[in-house]
Amino acid sequence: MPLDVSPTAAPAAPTAAQRRIEALSAAARRRRRLQAGLPWIIIVGTFLLWEVICRAFEIPQFILPAPSAIIASMIKWWLPLLDNSWQTLMTTLIGFALAIVFGLLLGVAIGSSTLLYHGLYPLLIAFNSVPKVAVVPILVIWFGIGTVPAVITAFLISFFPIVVNVATGIATVEPELRDVLRALGARPSDIIRKVGLPRAMPYFFASLKIAITVAFVGSIIAETVAANKGIGHLMMLASSRFDVPLVFAGLIITGVMGVIMYVVAVAIENRTTGWAMRGQDQGQVMVAGV
Numbered sequence: 001m002p003l004d005v006s007p008t009a010a011p012a013a014p015t016a017a018q019r020r021i022e023a024l025s026a027a028a029r030r031r032r033r034l035q036a037g038l039p040w041i042i043i044v045g046t047f048l049l050w051e052v053i054c055r056a057f058e059i060p061q062f063i064l065p066a067p068s069a070i071i072a073s074m075i076k077w078w079l080p081l082l083d084n085s086w087q088t089l090m091t092t093l094i095g096f097a098l099a100i101v102f103g104l105l106l107g108v109a110i111g112s113s114t115l116l117y118h119g120l121y122p123l124l125i126a127f128n129s130v131p132k133v134a135v136v137p138i139l140v141i142w143f144g145i146g147t148v149p150a151v152i153t154a155f156l157i158s159f160f161p162i163v164v165n166v167a168t169g170i171a172t173v174e175p176e177l178r179d180v181l182r183a184l185g186a187r188p189s190d191i192i193r194k195v196g197l198p199r200a201m202p203y204f205f206a207s208l209k210i211a212i213t214v215a216f217v218g219s220i221i222a223e224t225v226a227a228n229k230g231i232g233h234l235m236m237l238a239s240s241r242f243d244v245p246l247v248f249a250g251l252i253i254t255g256v257m258g259v260i261m262y263v264v265a266v267a268i269e270n271r272t273t274g275w276a277m278r279g280q281d282q283g284q285v286m287v288a289g290v
Helices: 016-056 067-076 078-112 114-129 132-143 147-171 175-183 188-225 231-240 244-272 280-289
Strands: none
Touching: 016 067, 067 078, 067 244, 078 114, 078 147, 078 188, 078 231, 078 244, 114 147, 132 147, 132 188, 147 188, 175 188, 188 231, 188 244, 231 244
């Protein structure tokens, strides 16, 4: 029998819809790569520009040290910097943990009760308006010089954002949803536990990203006023000797610790409340394809 030597059919060309999907996927990948690399590009560019300005204008180190001088100071004083950084980190984390526990409990209580909401809010706002640096001397009188005033200052300065955000998340549950749940036999505690708390989680993690950064501010403030250890104490000693590169080294290390804790909070947020931002990446892809 004769063999079939007819040519095989060529693969079908991709349709316009398929090409559009591939283009959107490629644009999304490029955007993710840019988002991952952009912070490093900006940081490196900032330090390079800083170095060039200091060298071009011959700025004295006691006014503005160049990044190279700061790095040299970090290498020279790496052991005191490491020891005091650990002290500041532990102090901040203890105060931040206390702020999470008490802020979450008080935020749930305020958000669940209209009477508490209107009764305690003026007191909280007034307390938050008091400069924490003015509270440190009182803490020193009560607890002495050391770690305790720094822990309490970190707690006080990071407590308010958590309370406000958690209370807002619980208080903004729709009244219609509350009425439906009550009609189905749900108790107030059930509404808070099954609806209010999940609703407040995005607000809660948003407050954590603010609170962890300001907690470092509280620790540094207390360490500069009343401490015998910590980055703030080290910076005060360095400034008294006009060792400005070491002062900037302490500032940079504090900033790095704050960024690391912020990234940890964001990672936990993405694992626990990713549903709240599930449409963000899709929206970015659609914008990229327009």
